Amino acid sequence: MKLNAFRKKSPWILHYNAGGCNGCDIEILACLAPKYDIERFGMINTGNPKQSDILLVTGPVTKRSRERLVEIYSQMPEPKVVVSCGACACTGGVFRGMYNCEGGIDQYIPVDVYVCGCGSRPEQIIDGVIQALAILEKKTKELEVSVRLKNEAVKEGTQLNRRNIAGEIKKLITIEKN
């Protein structure tokens, strides 16, 4: 029986702030409030990567938060989608070029939907999530790799050990100013 159809009926969200100013965070939490009410789509804001499908990331990835971001991403079971909310998460926003940011989360984890805006409005966020759901339905259960997820999940016998899938991140990629 194809269970893919049920992925979009009950998407559970994990919201992570990778060092942002909290503007987009407040808009995300407003989505849960009665005016925008995303629970009518079955979405719950779980605080827990192991039980969520959608990772909503806000904020430019600061030095301190990049390892944690990758760690949380690796603890989410496939199939999963990443939605980067706000200009900072997409490209670095107003913080692009600073000493502690690297310009957007797609340097670290594979992103599926980019929601723009500096304070993205709840309507934009909901639209982005709905588009992410359409992508989620087509995803497989294989692990995806990206720039910084160099450490593979270790295969032990018949199981994958995901404990060290996000290795230590050492080098900061400098962004060319042009």
Added chain:
Amino acid sequence: MYPLIISLFIVPVIISGLVVIFPKSISRLLIIAASFLLSGLSLYLFITINEPYRFSIPHTMNEVVAGADILLLFYFGFVAIIRKSWLVGLMTALQLGALIYLLTVIPASDAVQFIVDKLSVFMFLLINVISSLIAVFSIKYIDEEDCSSFRKKYFMSILFWFIAVMNLLVCSDNMEYFFLFFELTTLASFLFIGFRKDETSVKNALTALWMNQVGGLAILIAMFFIIKNGYGIPTFSNLLAHSSAAGILLPLALLSVAALIKGAQMPFSKWLLGAMVAPTPVSALLHSSTMVKIAPFIILRLSPALKNTPVASVVIVLTAFVFVASAIAALSQDNLKRILAHSTIALLALMIMMGAVGTPVTLVACLILILFHGISKCMLFLNAGILERVFHFKETSDMDKLAETGPFTSFVITIGFMSLLLPPFGAFIGKWFSIETLGSLATHQKLLGSLVIVAIACGGAVLSLLYFKVLGLLITRSGNQDKIKFEKLNLFYAIPIYFLIGIMLLSVLSFPFLMTTCFVPVASQILVMPIEIATIGWSIHIGSMTLPIIPLLIAFLLVPVTIILAMLIRFKNVDRAKEYMCGEKIDYSFSSFYFSTDKATPYFSVIGILFFVALIVVAIV
């Protein structure tokens, strides 16, 4: 029959002497052989004896017993002088005075001194089997102790001599003999607790000595009142025969006091808690499985006379209070043996309460609790010994690595704690019976019954909290390696543990059979009336209670089998991930929760003393 029973007394004494003489290798073989022999004998006696078997020994032994009493008291006086303990000296002086006075007024008689009835053979079974397992365990335990080899032999020798004394104690009818054996167990406790000869051991040994001497004094005063009231010679059967005479309450109250002190009920619980400095086989043998079981044993013996009297009511309320109080006091402890000691006191309170209520179903519950609590606590204490010797720690806060370094031990301790708490194990069934029958008590003695039910409900819940606190530390694994490697335990440590687990699991599976052949006949003989037990459909009916078998069998599959499988199972084709700590990669270390009950514990002693005073007052009035 006679030689078999006598050999239960003589074999341990002989072994105790031989162990001192022969070298280690031969005495090991002797100990193992004696263990098999004693367990087999007690099992055979249990199966064959149905009617009370009376026998007496030549009456010149009466003089020998009296002489031994006085010698013993002189030894206690000697201890008081060299340790400069005025309490022990005071107690000894009182006991000596009472004893000499009694010896002048005791009427001579030809009555039998020993009666072996079904209660005695039940206790024989418990004492000999558990003692044999502990003797095998302590061969290796005492070998690793830091003392001279003569002291090691001395330890094993006193162990066997203690077994002989316990065997004699549970079948003696004459109270003078009973007093001698009671004080001999006090002596054994004193020698064992002071074994390690450091300052705390000596202090705790003296505390145990004088507190138990108060119990012995109570027995002497009870004997005095029996003679004064004109019941004839002081024996248990004589006492029970006069159960409706006037003035019977005072001897009953005094004997109950002796039982309560031996069972370490508050305010006399300090001696049992201090006794935990002794080597662990001692804690397992004396202070959880056999010696403290004298307390419910005395109450069971007296139960036909004690039932429905004001003395029984005070005992019931006191033990209900102790059940809750010691459970609460246990929450603040960290040392594993102290936690087990508090839990022992709580369950002993429950057993004494069941004995004092005296209806058929409560007596069956008391017997079930005695047997299964003995097995479970023995297993837990032996594991505490293994933790001490093999893993080198005593506090529970050090136990958090145990599931990785010693999975088998942590698994056994988990099974031990679960067996005190949950269906389908015996200790749970005892608790269940107690709640159900106290419901029926509440219809007759209303305020009493309802207070006791609240106490049991709260005490049971606090005990579960206590067990969860310890279990939580035992079962923590890091998940870095999924494979479990069982640790290798020395054979002398491992075999008693395997035996105990086997006995426990077998008794769960054969519980209906045990009910009909073991517990109910003993209870009915105590009450001197038959108890109907019938197996209708899938449940057993005892008296007015039903015990459904199917839910218990399924609970058997759920609890022990689940815990065994949880250790061994490995899911294939499933990813392993790290625990969620908000993305941090640091390894946290953390411990359990702690309660501080220091504000409440002083009140417990005060309330206990009030209850004891009430017990005597109620008997006199």
Added chain:
Amino acid sequence: MNDLVVPVILIVLAPLIGGLVYGFERIVKARMQQRWGPPLLQPFYDVLKLADKRKMIVHSTHAFLGIMHFVSLWFALAVLLLGGDLILVIFLHLLSTSLLILAGYSTRSIFSHLGANRTAISTLCYEPVLILFAVSVFIQTGSFEVASIFSYNQPLVLKMPLAFMALLMILPIKLKKSPFDIAEAHQEITGGVELEYSGIFFEAIYTAKWLDYIFCYTLVYLFGANDPLVGMGLVLFVFLYINALDNSSARVNYKQMLRFSLLVALPIAFINLLLTILHLL
């Protein structure tokens, strides 16, 4: 044999009925907050989605104990619905909670440990009240069996109103709802014991929560057992009460929860027991 059919069907369908109750509850809570709320079948969509995730566990002991928690809770519910002994049912429920607590302790995760600690403390809160309730039932009807409540001549709520009040006070603790949801404080310890479960293993815990609802509402139904209308009326009343309380109250910490249940709920249950014994009710 006939009177076994209905309980057996109820037992087999218990997860489905529980799911519908949970879904209905989410709608009611949302409407109370003037929101629209998810569709009624949302819990089943959740379950089917969870079945489709890649399987991931921390270690096998933890996952297995979670599954056995679900199985043993179903078993406790089965014994209750088949009319078994009330004290046995309470202890079987304690068994399933203790498997959950063991599961919580078995990983080296700090949130899981905190959740397990708090769940252990909350069993201390509600268990004495339930046992007193069972004993009061025994004194009223003469037997501990649930089946005897059904054949009693009056709805129990008329005879034991104080016990009903005490049950209302501890139901939030059992169902892990505000103000006593300290064991599963979502914003504080991110779910407590449920934290480390994912995918199909989380389904076991999720479905166990539905069975817990059925268990608690059956206990409420027992208060009006001999008349189905009174029973269902009580269940509806308690359902609305629990959800209104959940929506409107804040979380208390564990000390306040202990103090409340041991100093307020337990004395009320005890007074009820006394009054029942003295035949004043």
